[in-house]
Amino acid sequence: KQNSKKFYILPKNSAVISYNTKIKKVLNFLKKKNADFQFITASENNAWLLNIRGEDAKYSPIPLSYILIEKNKKIIVFCDLKKIPTSFKKHFRGIKFIDLISTGKILSEIKNKRFVTDKNTCSYYFEKTILKNNKILDIQDPIYNFKAIKNKKEIKNIKDAHIYDGAAL
Numbered sequence: 456k457q458n459s460k461k462f463y464i465l466p467k468n469s470a471v472i473s474y475n476t477k478i479k480k481v482l483n484f485l486k487k488k489n490a491d492f493q494f495i496t497a498s499e500n501n502a503w504l505l506n507i508r509g510e511d512a513k514y515s516p517i518p519l520s521y522i523l524i525e526k527n528k529k530i531i532v533f534c535d536l537k538k539i540p541t542s543f544k545k546h547f548r549g550i551k552f553i554d555l556i557s558t559g560k561i562l563s564e565i566k567n568k569r570f571v572t573d574k575n576t577c578s579y580y581f582e583k584t585i586l587k588n589n590k591i592l593d594i595q596d597p598i599y600n601f602k603a604i605k606n607k608k609e610i611k612n613i614k615d616a617h618i619y620d621g622a623a624l
Contacts, residue, residue, distance in 0.1 A: 460510040462518045462538050464546055470506035471608040474547070477504050477601065478524070484571075484597045485526045491568035493596070494585065495522040497576040500598040501532070505547065509538065521558055521581075533558045559584050571596065 481493055481504070495501055498517045502508055509518025520534040530550045539552050553561070562581060566588040572581070573596035585591055605613070 458511060459537060461540050462507050462509040462520075462534070462543060464543065465506045465508060469612065471606055472506075474505045477506075478528070478530070480601055481524055481597065482526060482528060485524070488571065488592060488594055489569065490571045490592055490594075491526050492565065493522075493524045493571040494562070494577065494581070495524070495573070495596060495598065496578070496581065497573055497596065497598075500573075500596060500602070503602045504598060505532070505550075507543075511538075519555075521555070523561070531561065533561075563587065565589060 485491070485493060495504065498511070498519050501520045501522050502516070502518055504522065507518055508516035509520075511517050511519035518534065518538070520532055523531045523533070528549075532547075532550055532552050533555050534552065536552060536554050544552060559580065562584045565585075568589045570585050570589055570591045571594050572585065572591055574582075576596075582591065
């Protein structure tokens with residue numbers, strides 16, 4: 456049976472940094488590296504970037520998705536559209552939600568551009584699709600470094616989570 460549980464947005468008190476601020480960080484990184492696109496295939500990085508969660512993995516709040524960010528701020532989220540409520544779409548004005556099945560087709564239509572992708576999570580199929588008409592820069596997905604830096608609220612949340620986890624265990 457297919458999991459039909461919807462994606463959801465983190466409450467404001469959990470997500471201290473807005474998704475717009477995080478996207479600006481990625482766009483600045485693309486500009487610095489002279490890249491045209493970032494194709495994010497690690498669902499946990501997509502969850503962090505948009506402050507969203509899902510229930511696509513057992514015991515982990517992962518929303519199965521890919522995100523394509525163009526340096527001019529055009530953003531596409533590839534996912535199971537049945538998991539995207541209307542209110543969710545309205546929250547992300549200017550972001551397009553497209554069915555996962557179209558990922559390869561859309562990537563194959565991009566030509567003569569420079570991409571940042573994560574070699575550890577990008578599938579061979581998507582890598583070959585991108586490389587057919589484009590260049591992949593040998594750069595790690597910057598989101599790993601962005602999300603590693605925690606602010607006071609995030610540190611407090613981590614400590615609280617460990618206390619609840621310890622009590623549950």
